[in-house]
Amino acid sequence: MKYQIRIQEKQFEVEILEAGDGRARVAVDGAPYDVAYSGGAPTSVPAVAAASKPAVAASGGSGDRPASQAATAEPGALVAPIPGIILKILVNPGEAVTAGQVVAVMEAMKMENNLAAERTGTVREVRVQEGGEVATGDVIMIIEAS
Numbered sequence: 001m002k003y004q005i006r007i008q009e010k011q012f013e014v015e016i017l018e019a020g021d022g023r024a025r026v027a028v029d030g031a032p033y034d035v036a037y038s039g040g041a042p043t044s045v046p047a048v049a050a051a052s053k054p055a056v057a058a059s060g061g062s063g064d065r066p067a068s069q070a071a072t073a074e075p076g077a078l079v080a081p082i083p084g085i086i087l088k089i090l091v092n093p094g095e096a097v098t099a100g101q102v103v104a105v106m107e108a109m110k111m112e113n114n115l116a117a118e119r120t121g122t123v124r125e126v127r128v129q130e131g132g133e134v135a136t137g138d139v140i141m142i143i144e145a146s
Contacts, residue, residue: 007081033109076124076143078115080134084108089130089141095123097143104128104140121145 002015017025017032024035088105091097097117104115124142128134 035109074139074142076119076121076145077139078103078117078141078143080106080136080138080140081113081115082108083135084113084133086128086130086132086134086140087112089126089128091123091126091141093123093126096146097121097123103143106134115140117143119143119145 002013005012005014012028013030015027017027019025019037022036022038024037026033026035084106085108086104086106089103090105091103097103098120099117101117102114103117103123106113106115121143124144126141128138128140134140
């Protein structure tokens with residue numbers, strides 16, 4: 001079964017190839033992934049949303065957080081595109097960054113994902129620590145425009 005899903009303004013085609021016993025094999029834009037799920041077989045978009053390809057940079061709301069939390073993200077907030085563990089924070093508060101610069105690395109779905117600044121500016125605040133877990137939409141850091 002194929003689904004068109006949207007996560008943080010990015011469109012993905014997700015196809016469930018096989019599923020059972022809390023594990024599924026899915027294809028996201030043609031790339032295969034093994035995923036875990038709970039709450040029954042993945043027959044709806046929310047059940048497979050975690051299988052999306054990780055975004056390089058993200059800001060704003062998230063696909064699996066309540067709208068009230070998504071709306072509270074501050075301008076310049078770099079948020080976790082999917083659940084994972086922060087492996088590295090590559091910048092410190094007060095440090096200048098450029099748009100596209102990798103500022104953190106997270107592990108999600110057994111893959112390392114680079115998180116990049118969406119804007120040129122100064123890191124105002126880092127809200128996570130290396131080794132810490134993040135959920136989709138959690139603010140990792142705030143980058144003020146310069």
